[in-house]
Amino acid sequence: MQSLYIHVPFCAKVCHYCDFSVLSAPERLYEDYLNLLQSEMRVMFKKFPSFATNSKTLYFGGGTPSVLNVKQQDRIFSALSLHGLNTPSLLEFSMEVNPESCFDDRIENAVAHGANRFSLGLQTFQEDLLLRIGRSHDVQTGLAALNKLIAWKAHGVSLSADLMFNLPGQTLAHFISDVCFLSEQNLDHVSFYGLNVSPHTVLGSRVRRGFERIEEADYEPMYLGGVDALLKAGFERYEVSNFAKPGKESIHNKNYWSGGSYLGLGPGAHSFVDQVRFFAPEKYTAWREWVLSGCPESTMEFDPIGKEERLTEKIWLSLRMAEGLDLMKLKKEESILIPEKAIQPWIDKKMLIRVGDHLRLQGRGWVFMDSIIEDFLVRNIPV
Numbered sequence: 001m002q003s004l005y006i007h008v009p010f011c012a013k014v015c016h017y018c019d020f021s022v023l024s025a026p027e028r029l030y031e032d033y034l035n036l037l038q039s040e041m042r043v044m045f046k047k048f049p050s051f052a053t054n055s056k057t058l059y060f061g062g063g064t065p066s067v068l069n070v071k072q073q074d075r076i077f078s079a080l081s082l083h084g085l086n087t088p089s090l091l092e093f094s095m096e097v098n099p100e101s102c103f104d105d106r107i108e109n110a111v112a113h114g115a116n117r118f119s120l121g122l123q124t125f126q127e128d129l130l131l132r133i134g135r136s137h138d139v140q141t142g143l144a145a146l147n148k149l150i151a152w153k154a155h156g157v158s159l160s161a162d163l164m165f166n167l168p169g170q171t172l173a174h175f176i177s178d179v180c181f182l183s184e185q186n187l188d189h190v191s192f193y194g195l196n197v198s199p200h201t202v203l204g205s206r207v208r209r210g211f212e213r214i215e216e217a218d219y220e221p222m223y224l225g226g227v228d229a230l231l232k233a234g235f236e237r238y239e240v241s242n243f244a245k246p247g248k249e250s251i252h253n254k255n256y257w258s259g260g261s262y263l264g265l266g267p268g269a270h271s272f273v274d275q276v277r278f279f280a281p282e283k284y285t286a287w288r289e290w291v292l293s294g295c296p297e298s299t300m301e302f303d304p305i306g307k308e309e310r311l312t313e314k315i316w317l318s319l320r321m322a323e324g325l326d327l328m329k330l331k332k333e334e335s336i337l338i339p340e341k342a343i344q345p346w347i348d349k350k351m352l353i354r355v356g357d358h359l360r361l362q363g364r365g366w367v368f369m370d371s372i373i374e375d376f377l378v379r380n381i382p383v
């Protein structure tokens, strides 16, 4: 399946933990971005025309796509339509929304152009934690946005919300109360992610200087407690961080995880076409220069996938999904057999389970996924 991703690189302000390709910029830069995005579309859709005509899903991510007003959204919709993408007929069209820019007219316009799934970045319902991680919204704004989007479900849209755990100062009780509260709302999908502290962020610097502390030991009980609360509320875990009511999984993200093709547009957006990964420059100024020079391949980063890397990726992507790793498929496609001596110890520890030809994570195995994969790859599989 083919999917299209559009990266909107602006946020109201940059959160203290964020290491994505984003900037907090004056609105006049939005027009510059839209001009450049249109130029990038002209080049990339000429090179890969099928992504304009055959993509089944579209994802507006960021950054914060909801910072764009109706007129600015319309410029993207018109450009897509000009290249042949009929957004109302897509299988799934998702848009990320942040509470401070969740405005009715923007949601209404996106829905009129085919958006049928919104993903709301809430992260926590604890006021002090929102401040501590530098989010742009407070609890009241988060709740207002949540209720607004829940009301849009009457118009057939699907709704997801994001939480974070292992934040500085967050207790297990805080996180479980956030998950339980969210699980009682009328949501189709919930994602939660453990905080990853990048050294180049405000939070990274605060941790390094000893002003903040991340309790690594809290990671496991928070993850497992959050999972438990969502499963009890009728959600199914279909990927390590993603939970959906039956039939409400993200089609776009499943395409990423199952090795499908995708074309990304915007600063730093990643693409995967014909088994080759590539990405445009990440910094806005570098991306700007690149687009103005006609998006030359010479200044893109290419990452052709070799056998070893393809194998690592297949195991990593499969195990993180509830469906698990199909050992027979792996044998057929890669001529690789994972030796029993690599599998059995994890089964004995009740972190893996064998279901037919599939190996699936279970219990604490979801927390130790990286160690299990590393064990398979580094010590046991002759590539």
Ligand code: SF4
Binding pocket: 010, 011, 013, 014, 015, 017, 018, 019, 020, 022, 062, 063, 064, 098, 121
């Ligand atoms: S809203 Fe998301 S993308 Fe924007 S700064 Fe915060 S974490 Fe980064």
